Amino acid sequence: MGKLTLEELKKLRESKQKEMSLRDTSDKNVHIIIGMGTCGIAAGAKDAYSAFVDELAAHNLGNVTVKQTGCMGLCHAEPTVEVIMPEMPRIIYGNVNAQVARDIVRKHVLGKILVNDHVFDRPAIDIVEGGGN
Numbered sequence: 001m002g003k004l005t006l007e008e009l010k011k012l013r014e015s016k017q018k019e020m021s022l023r024d025t026s027d028k029n030v031h032i033i034i035g036m037g038t039c040g041i042a043a044g045a046k047d048a049y050s051a052f053v054d055e056l057a058a059h060n061l062g063n064v065t066v067k068q069t070g071c072m073g074l075c076h077a078e079p080t081v082e083v084i085m086p087e088m089p090r091i092i093y094g095n096v097n098a099q100v101a102r103d104i105v106r107k108h109v110l111g112k113i114l115v116n117d118h119v120f121d122r123p124a125i126d127i128v129e130g131g132g133n
Contacts, residue, residue, distance in 0.1 A: 027063075028062075028063050028064060028065040029063055029085065029086055030061075030063055030064040030065070030083075030084070030085040030086075030109055031064075031065050031067065031082075031083070031084040031085070032052055032064060032065070032066045032067070032081060032082075032083055032104075032109075033067050033068070033069050033081065033082040033083075033084070034048060034049050034052070034066065034067070034068055034069070034079065034080075034081050034096075035068075035069055035070070035071060035072045035074070035078060035079060035080040035081070036049070036068040036069065036070065037069075037070045037071030037072075037075075038071070039071055039075040039078045040071065040072075040078045040079045040080065042078070043078035043079050044078075044079055044097055044098075045078065045079035045096075047097065047098045048079045048081065048096045048097060048098060048100070048101045049066070049068070049101075050098070051097075051098035051099070051101035051102055052066050052081075052101045052104075052105065053066060055101065055102045055105040055106070056105060059105065059106075059110065061105070061109065061110075064109060072092070074092070074094060074120060074121075077094030077095055077120045078094070078095075079094075079095070079096045079097070080092055080093065080094050080096065080120065081093045081096045081101070081104065083104060083108055083109070085108075085109065087112070088108070088112060091108070091114060091119060091121070092119075092120045092121040093115060093118045093119060093120060094118055094119075094120030095118055095120075096118060100115065100118050103115050103118075104118075
């Protein structure tokens with residue numbers, strides 16, 4: 001890697017600060033958790049992660065945090081992503097590539113509509129309506 005100019009260093013610092021702010025959970029009510037175990041990474045979780053970061057930035061969504069976790073135990077459905085947000089059930093999406101990640105931001109996070117083709121797990125309706133009791 002060649003030498004960076006002061007301006008290039010400032011731009012790099014700014015971009016990394018924005019990326020790190022996505023991991024900060026304070027004052028954020030939407031959580032996107034990406035399975036980044038070896039199985040998830042091998043299946044393309046890094047590309048999905050980048051797509052989430054880019055799409056959230058494009059929509060200037062400051063209330064969303066993006067976190068990584070280890071294997072969710074759903075290796076056959078990797079990359080997996082859990083989305084937690086108010087007024088919606090906790091959802092685990094499977095086979096999440098970059099395009100599906102963008103769809104999740106646009107449809108689920110912004111539109112409050114599930115991306116049904118990739119829903120891998122969601123609570124049964126009686127659990128949702130009964131409050132989990």
